[in-house]
Amino acid sequence: MSFNTLGLSESIVRAVTETGYTTPTPIQTQAIPAVLNGGDLLAGAQTGTGKTAGFTLPLLHRLSTDANGAKLNNTTSTRPIRALILTPTRELAAQVEESVRVYGKYTKLNSAVIFGGVSINPQIKQLRHGVDILVATPGRLLDHMAQKTIDLSRIEILVLDEADRMLDMGFIRDIRKVLAALPPKRQNLLFSATFSDEIKALADGLLDSPATIEVARRNSTVEIISQKIHPVDRDKKHQMLSHLIRTYKWTQVLVFTRTKHGANKLVEQLGGDRINAMAIHGNKSQSARTRALAEFKDGTLQVLVATDIAARGIDIDQLPHVVNYDLPNVPEDYVHRIGRTGRAGATGEAVSLVCVDEHVMLKDIEKLIKQTLPREVIPGFEPDPTAKPQPIQLRSGTGHHRNPRQGNGGGNGARGNGGNGGNGQGRANAGGGQGRAPAPANGNRSTGGQPRTPAVSNGNRSAGSQGRNGAPGGRSQGAANGNRNAPRGGQQPRSGSGNR
Numbered sequence: 001m002s003f004n005t006l007g008l009s010e011s012i013v014r015a016v017t018e019t020g021y022t023t024p025t026p027i028q029t030q031a032i033p034a035v036l037n038g039g040d041l042l043a044g045a046q047t048g049t050g051k052t053a054g055f056t057l058p059l060l061h062r063l064s065t066d067a068n069g070a071k072l073n074n075t076t077s078t079r080p081i082r083a084l085i086l087t088p089t090r091e092l093a094a095q096v097e098e099s100v101r102v103y104g105k106y107t108k109l110n111s112a113v114i115f116g117g118v119s120i121n122p123q124i125k126q127l128r129h130g131v132d133i134l135v136a137t138p139g140r141l142l143d144h145m146a147q148k149t150i151d152l153s154r155i156e157i158l159v160l161d162e163a164d165r166m167l168d169m170g171f172i173r174d175i176r177k178v179l180a181a182l183p184p185k186r187q188n189l190l191f192s193a194t195f196s197d198e199i200k201a202l203a204d205g206l207l208d209s210p211a212t213i214e215v216a217r218r219n220s221t222v223e224i225i226s227q228k229i230h231p232v233d234r235d236k237k238h239q240m241l242s243h244l245i246r247t248y249k250w251t252q253v254l255v256f257t258r259t260k261h262g263a264n265k266l267v268e269q270l271g272g273d274r275i276n277a278m279a280i281h282g283n284k285s286q287s288a289r290t291r292a293l294a295e296f297k298d299g300t301l302q303v304l305v306a307t308d309i310a311a312r313g314i315d316i317d318q319l320p321h322v323v324n325y326d327l328p329n330v331p332e333d334y335v336h337r338i339g340r341t342g343r344a345g346a347t348g349e350a351v352s353l354v355c356v357d358e359h360v361m362l363k364d365i366e367k368l369i370k371q372t373l374p375r376e377v378i379p380g381f382e383p384d385p386t387a388k389p390q391p392i393q394l395r396s397g398t399g400h401h402r403n404p405r406q407g408n409g410g411g412n413g414a415r416g417n418g419g420n421g422g423n424g425q426g427r428a429n430a431g432g433g434q435g436r437a438p439a440p441a442n443g444n445r446s447t448g449g450q451p452r453t454p455a456v457s458n459g460n461r462s463a464g465s466q467g468r469n470g471a472p473g474g475r476s477q478g479a480a481n482g483n484r485n486a487p488r489g490g491q492q493p494r495s496g497s498g499n500r
Contacts, residue, residue: 006032008061011106016057019102025050027215032058040188040207044195044214046339052099055159055189059083060100062157062187063132064107079110079130080154086138086178088165089309090115090286091293096161097135109133116140117286124149138166138174145181152178157187160206164192164199165336169309172202179206193339194332225338226349229362229375231383234355234390237325238269240381241353245275245303250321252296254314255305256337258326258392263305266325270303277303280311308333314340324352327361329392331368357389 003024004013024032027045034041035058045051063082085100087093097113104111111133114123120143127134127150134150144150158179160166166175188206192199195214203210232240245253255277257263263279270277278292278301295301297316306314308328322341328334341348352373354362366372377383 001029003057006057007036008032008057009065009107011064012057012060012103015103015106016053021053025054025215027051027213028054028057030213030215031055034211034213035059035187035189036061037211038062038187040210041190042203042207042210042212043189043191044193045191046193046215046335049215051191052096052161053103055085055161055191056096056099056103059133059157059159059189060104060107060109064104064109079132081127081131081134081150081152082154083133083157083159084152084155084178084182085133085135085159085161086141086166086175087135087161088137088169088171090117090137091289091311091314092162093135093137100133100135104133111135114140114144116143120144120147120149138171138178141178142174145178152181153183155182155186157189158182159189159191160202161191162193163190163202164194164196164332167196167198167202168330168332172198175202193336196332225341226347227338227352227373228349229352229354229373230378230381231375232353232355232378232381233383233387234357236381237353237355238266240378241266241323241325242270242273242275243378243381244323244351251302252299252316252319253303253321253323254296254311254319254340255303255323255325256311256328257305257307258329260307262326263307266305270305275303276301277305279305281307282309308337311337311340316340320348322348322350324350324354327352327354327358327365329361331361331364334365335369356383356387357392359389 001024002022003016004010006024006029008016027043027049031041031043031045031051031054035055041055043051043054045054085093085096087096093113093115097111100111109132110130112123112126112131113135114127115137116139120140123140123144124147127144141150145152160175166172188208188210190199190203190207190210230240230244241255244250255266257266260279260281260283263281267277267279278295280289280292284292292301292304293314296304296314304314305325319341322338324334324337328337338348338350341350352362362373
């Protein structure tokens with residue numbers, strides 16, 4: 001089967017062919033006709049399966065042709081936004097919008113991408129010039145909605161890309177606010193790498209008699225990825241990583257750490273071993289993240305160290321190696337991580353360096369993916385059989401072995417916006433559960449919460465987590481003592497005391 005047999009216009013097929021793709025992937029073969037039919041779609045597809053083209057190609061076709069397939073001349077500068085694609089992170093948003101531009105270059109459609117971490121003014125200017133297809137992160141989209149610099153009343157197609165990750169990051173209330181601003185008559189496309197009860201609930205409320213596509217088993221790992229566990233003592237992990245890189249002459253390695261601090265520390269250690277490495281995470285500026293990704297993609301950077309959230313949107317053909325330097329707190333993240341390799345039919349290798357502290361996490365991962373991963377002890381790095389597990393150190397310094405996503409409780413979300421020069425932005429959800437660390441109260445109206453130990457606040461109006469666009473947001477919820485809203489999870493806003 002080829003792309004010109006799927007019902008796409010000649011101009012779109014031409015653009016796809018010029019990128020070097022001739023045969024559609026399974027998700028594209030199933031999703032493209034379903035989207036062209038105009039109905040809603042629920043698609044289960046892991047990263048690396050070609051899902052982005054699975055919705056961008058038919059979306060471009062539908063917006064650039066009439067019911068009979070004839071080309072439309074979209075030349076007015078006041079054109080409305082007709083398609084909205086929501087993604088969880090900046091990197092993924094930029095990646096998707098780039099695909100829209102590449103595949104749509106022979107159409108007369110305009111596209112734009114908006115996300116946080118950069119000035120909003122150029123985005124406002126671009127929106128005024130007319131945009132057909134908008135790719136956005138939820139937080140920055142809500143900023144534009146609040147400032148009335150965007151009109152979503154003419155949306156014909158809505159895409160939620162990596163919806164599971166958006167829910168994981170606490171964007172569900174933002175998504176609902178966006179949905180409330182859209183016209184009721186539209187086509188809805190929901191793509192998710194994993195299916196959870198929350199995804200099913202979202203789909204039930206959003207989709208109308210959708211076509212359902214699943215190209216991989218529920219919460220499965222791609223079978224063409226070679227997976228391996230290297231047992232090692234916790235204090236020998238970085239030496240083992242350097243040993244593997246040198247021994248096997250790895251030239252392009254994506255390494256995952258659990259925390260931002262851990263990523264920075266590992267980069268320093270690898271640098272001491274004369275291995276070229278850079279880190280990307282939420283504390284890095286957008287320009288630094290863009291530079292690191294560009295150098296990694298073109299092969300000038302040997303090792304890219306990333307946290308889970310920052311790695312979303314990394315799309316590199318034939319990335320050979322992914323290393324779990326730390327196992328993720330949540331088993332589903334393992335599936336997302338190793339999906340960075342073995343993309344679009346290529347083979348890949350996923351290696352996990354596992355110490356005694358992570359045995360429970362490893363057991364949960366193997367239960368999720370329904371397979372026992374092979375162990376291989378590296379000579380010279382044999383783990384101490386008498387070593388005792390220690391609590392896993394999370395961002396707040398509080399030790400825990402696991403970081404369950406689900407908390408108890410509910411309530412209405414609230415945002416805190418820092419004043420007096422502060423740029424803190426927090427999400428909050430009232431309800432039960434637990435947070436990570438006490439949230440200090442200095443009479444502020446907005447204070448950041450950190451999940452995992454009960455969050456306490458005296459007189460604060462809201463306690464929320466940081467990060468609208470791609471910043472980590474935990475799924476635990478905090479207890480509210482006198483607060484109007486208690487934290488859902490994440491990190492503290494940057495604003496200090498005396499703010500709003």
